[in-house]
Amino acid sequence: MGKLESVSRRSFLISTTVVGGGFAIGLQWTPSQAAGETAKDEPWAKAAAGSEFTPWISIAPDSTVTVRCAMPEIGNGVFTQSAMTVAEELHVDWSKIKVEYAPPLRNFLEKSVYTEAGGMMGYFSGRSTTAERIQLGLQLGAGARERLKAAAAAQWKVPVAEITTANSILTHTASGRTLKYGEVAAKAATVKLDKEPTPKPRSEWTLLGKATPSKLQNPAVVNGTAVYGMDIRLPGMVYAALRQAPAQGGSIKSLDASIARKMPGVLAVVTVDPKESAGFSDPKLQAPFGLEMCTAQNAVAVIATHYWQARKALDAVRIEWDDGAGAQWKTTETMNEAARALLDSKDLKVEKTEGDISSIDKQDKIIEGFYHTPYCDQAPMEPLNGTALVTPDSVEVWHPSQHSQQAFMVAAHETGLSPEKVVFHQTYVGGGFGRRVFGDDVRMVVAIARKYPGKPVHVIWSREESMRQGRYRAIVATNLRTGLDKTGYPVAVHGKYAIGSVGGTAGFHDTPYAFNKNFKVEGTKVPFNILSGAYRGPGYNSHAFITETFVDECAHAAGIDPLTYRLKLLEGYSDLGWVMCLKEAASKAGWGKSLPKGMGMGIAISNWAGNGKPQAGTTVATVATVEVSKAGKLKIHQLDVAFDTGGFLNRDAVVTEMVGGSIFGLNMALNENLTVRNGRVVEGNYDEYPMLRMGDTPTKINIHFGGLSGHERFCEPGEPPAGVAGPAVGNAIFAATGKRIRSMPFRLHDISWT
Amino acid sequence: MSVTLKINGQTHTVDADEDTPLLWVLRDHLGMTGTKYGCGIAQCGACTVHLDGAAARSCQIPVSALAGAEVTTIEGLSQNSDHPLQKVWVENNVPQCGYCQTGMIMAASALLKQVPHPTDAEIDMAVDNICRCGTYPRVRAAIHQAAEKLSS
Numbered sequence A: 001m002g003k004l005e006s007v008s009r010r011s012f013l014i015s016t017t018v019v020g021g022g023f024a025i026g027l028q029w030t031p032s033q034a035a036g037e038t039a040k041d042e043p044w045a046k047a048a049a050g051s052e053f054t055p056w057i058s059i060a061p062d063s064t065v066t067v068r069c070a071m072p073e074i075g076n077g078v079f080t081q082s083a084m085t086v087a088e089e090l091h092v093d094w095s096k097i098k099v100e101y102a103p104p105l106r107n108f109l110e111k112s113v114y115t116e117a118g119g120m121m122g123y124f125s126g127r128s129t130t131a132e133r134i135q136l137g138l139q140l141g142a143g144a145r146e147r148l149k150a151a152a153a154a155q156w157k158v159p160v161a162e163i164t165t166a167n168s169i170l171t172h173t174a175s176g177r178t179l180k181y182g183e184v185a186a187k188a189a190t191v192k193l194d195k196e197p198t199p200k201p202r203s204e205w206t207l208l209g210k211a212t213p214s215k216l217q218n219p220a221v222v223n224g225t226a227v228y229g230m231d232i233r234l235p236g237m238v239y240a241a242l243r244q245a246p247a248q249g250g251s252i253k254s255l256d257a258s259i260a261r262k263m264p265g266v267l268a269v270v271t272v273d274p275k276e277s278a279g280f281s282d283p284k285l286q287a288p289f290g291l292e293m294c295t296a297q298n299a300v301a302v303i304a305t306h307y308w309q310a311r312k313a314l315d316a317v318r319i320e321w322d323d324g325a326g327a328q329w330k331t332t333e334t335m336n337e338a339a340r341a342l343l344d345s346k347d348l349k350v351e352k353t354e355g356d357i358s359s360i361d362k363q364d365k366i367i368e369g370f371y372h373t374p375y376c377d378q379a380p381m382e383p384l385n386g387t388a389l390v391t392p393d394s395v396e397v398w399h400p401s402q403h404s405q406q407a408f409m410v411a412a413h414e415t416g417l418s419p420e421k422v423v424f425h426q427t428y429v430g431g432g433f434g435r436r437v438f439g440d441d442v443r444m445v446v447a448i449a450r451k452y453p454g455k456p457v458h459v460i461w462s463r464e465e466s467m468r469q470g471r472y473r474a475i476v477a478t479n480l481r482t483g484l485d486k487t488g489y490p491v492a493v494h495g496k497y498a499i500g501s502v503g504g505t506a507g508f509h510d511t512p513y514a515f516n517k518n519f520k521v522e523g524t525k526v527p528f529n530i531l532s533g534a535y536r537g538p539g540y541n542s543h544a545f546i547t548e549t550f551v552d553e554c555a556h557a558a559g560i561d562p563l564t565y566r567l568k569l570l571e572g573y574s575d576l577g578w579v580m581c582l583k584e585a586a587s588k589a590g591w592g593k594s595l596p597k598g599m600g601m602g603i604a605i606s607n608w609a610g611n612g613k614p615q616a617g618t619t620v621a622t623v624a625t626v627e628v629s630k631a632g633k634l635k636i637h638q639l640d641v642a643f644d645t646g647g648f649l650n651r652d653a654v655v656t657e658m659v660g661g662s663i664f665g666l667n668m669a670l671n672e673n674l675t676v677r678n679g680r681v682v683e684g685n686y687d688e689y690p691m692l693r694m695g696d697t698p699t700k701i702n703i704h705f706g707g708l709s710g711h712e713r714f715c716e717p718g719e720p721p722a723g724v725a726g727p728a729v730g731n732a733i734f735a736a737t738g739k740r741i742r743s744m745p746f747r748l749h750d751i752s753w754t
Numbered sequence B: 001m002s003v004t005l006k007i008n009g010q011t012h013t014v015d016a017d018e019d020t021p022l023l024w025v026l027r028d029h030l031g032m033t034g035t036k037y038g039c040g041i042a043q044c045g046a047c048t049v050h051l052d053g054a055a056a057r058s059c060q061i062p063v064s065a066l067a068g069a070e071v072t073t074i075e076g077l078s079q080n081s082d083h084p085l086q087k088v089w090v091e092n093n094v095p096q097c098g099y100c101q102t103g104m105i106m107a108a109s110a111l112l113k114q115v116p117h118p119t120d121a122e123i124d125m126a127v128d129n130i131c132r133c134g135t136y137p138r139v140r141a142a143i144h145q146a147a148e149k150l151s152s
Helices: A002-020 A033-038 A078-090 A104-109 A131-156 A181-188 A218-222 A307-316 A324-328 A332-342 A358-362 A404-415 A440-450 A463-468 A540-558 A562-569 A577-589 A651-670 A720-737 B022-029 B084-091 B101-114 B120-126 B136-151
Strands: A051-054 A057-059 A065-069 A097-101 A163-166 A169-172 A177-180 A238-244 A251-256 A266-272 A299-304 A318-322 A349-354 A365-373 A385-391 A394-399 A422-426 A456-460 A475-484 A490-500 A519-525 A599-608 A618-628 A634-644 A700-704 B002-007 B010-015 B048-051 B054-057 B070-072
Touching: A051 A131, A051 A181, A057 A131, A057 A181, A065 A078, A065 A131, A078 A097, A078 A131, A104 A404, A104 A422, A131 A163, A131 A169, A131 A177, A131 A181, A169 A181, A177 A181, A218 B084, A218 B101, A238 A266, A238 A307, A238 A440, A238 A463, A266 A307, A266 A440, A299 A307, A299 A440, A307 B022, A332 A365, A332 A475, A332 A490, A358 A475, A358 A490, A365 A540, A385 A440, A394 A404, A394 A440, A404 A422, A404 A440, A440 A456, A475 A540, A540 A562, A540 A599, A540 A651, A540 A720, A562 A577, A562 A599, A577 A599, A577 A618, A577 A634, A577 A700, A599 A720, A618 A720, A634 A651, A634 A720, A651 A700, A651 A720, A651 B136, B002 B022, B010 B022, B048 B101, B054 B101, B084 B101, B084 B136, B101 B120, B101 B136, B120 B136
Parallel strands: A065 A097, A238 A456, A394 A422, A490 A519, A634 A700, B002 B070
Antiparallel strands: A051 A057, A057 A065, A163 A169, A169 A177, A238 A299, A251 A318, A266 A299, A349 A519, A365 A475, A385 A394, A385 A456, A475 A490, A599 A618, A618 A634, B002 B010, B048 B054, B048 B070
């Protein structure tokens, strides 16, 4: 609280200078004339009209309340959550509230005004519902409300305590007078309070946890006016199509663009070389997520009047590539073998060791399994893209980032300009899932635009380019080993892994199962040329599958019901959410009921973001009910999902994320698989990288609320369900057929039975 | 080449290379960005428009093949975003990231014109668009709800 109050007070100081001095500060983030043109379609591009109470809130004369949001809206509803949190204290007419993006430039110029409380300007991992962000939003709402009341009290010459607020209206009941918020907003914004108000306690909330508004951007989404990165249109804008070295890390050996240059509409053929990235203007500058994950790739781009012309001409550019070190990886199999071979290495790095694992070999029953997960692409529906206008002393960017602060700094780093010269416009984002976090895409956009200065260059990755130039979910190879005691439970577990190369072992190393008392986890990274990155539930999306499949194998080997087995392994664990989730999902699914031959139920549970701590992160248990035909065709009849996020702030938002995350997890487990030939990713589009469609999706995905522990946190719902849908289905396939699936994607396994 | 197109009841003349897909003519030449690029190979359905009333994937239709055809895009689906599908979509909070949703709505509206009360199977067949966020259960429910509204 203390910290927030001080932030709030300082913000008010700044806001008074803004209000007093017109747009003296505002000018620095006022978009260029070009952006002004797009502002017609892009409500967040212009500084909000009206009086600024703090950098987070303005109220216009027509009572429109604008809340600024430091996180990109990638479909999780952060705009709506930000508005709801403020509205809880500000008592607004919901139809008069709007949200716009907080500009990273202002954050830079005004000493982290948008990041000091609540953290980075990125969207991932439930960043709209952390305790700090909720407290901030409530404080902002309460602060604005009390200033409105003080202004009204001064105008009416009545005590502040006699004024009430509701629906964006101030009322003095005794005299029957009312004022709309907008009518006193200008005065209210200058009010100095002796003390910031204290937001009401959680028990008195009327909106949070109760209201379930449709996402604020939905009206614009359904009529096609929502502006994604792809939809930026600027005067004089030209289009670029790009091709990066097909073996990641490769370079251009020779280039012949003579035919392409003569094709209709072609304006230029340019190259990108990572050595040309200018670097920061000041060595003290930093990007929030560092620069290692966003280096430029060698590339060729064709710039043309229209995208189709650029794309056709790109195909006419003759490029001979030097595949570099990547060429050694002839096939996916060679890579998988390389990863697996490392598991026998003596040089594995010990990540975790507890107790003693030597007892494993003394048991009669040894269970050992090798598990594998392949490269996967996040494959958001909006292919990678962005627009940049570079001049000798400025860069302006329009981009669907998952981390606008990172993208802002990457633009500065690529051009060598001081961040003060960088204007970054965040657009709506057509799916992220981790792909747009590190800023390799914005770097390529700016690098290309640098070669064609003075014009806005709209760079579009084709779907094929997007898919083959990913920052993938990494290959994971894992060996797990245990010995079961006389009662059938693991005495200790030894896990060895090789990851190629980004990602940890969340979902495994942080397990609360009892075997964590005698536990060793060790592993290594495999230096493949293929680049990996964040993918919904990084690390966890592989290791929850591996761990929950292994535990299921142990249960079956012991002849114990897999639900009973898990409950026993959780005995004495201080976070009851795990047991509640298991019991809720199981009872709602009808766990234990007899099913016809060829049908089966499987269960899986894990926790994302808790990092092994009780009452932290989100726990999800999923029960899958499946049917497998004798010929091996799989039908998933039903998923029953129970979760513990602590509590929730928007019930419907949690349901949509639980459903969406489960479907994402199903697709990952059943379908997704990228292969490699000579260091190049083979699959380029949805015909080769199949996706679940409506008809493939289980008819019933039931989200149950009985697993909620009621703990005070509001943890994220987006990533956690993706980890457990796959192992629940895999374990159900085993129950139905007796066939154990130890690698993804499941579609490559023969699950026929007789 | 110069091509005359009838889009949302209005006549447009554009100068485009004859093999340019309708998708890019809409987006680049005419600035109608509600029709989305997702895959370019008729797999995902994000670019769905109506061609003479039937759902069509605009990434596969060269502009030269459009003489005399009547094109409807999401911008022309309704006067005030008040097509029953658009209304139930908002009421039911169907979209997540939203990028694929205009294509979904165009596919669904074409279906409802042909089949006023589609079964689940008919919906699955006609609206086989890809959504990475996993909105499918709500999309299907919303189509049923819109069908009810349209017939009442």
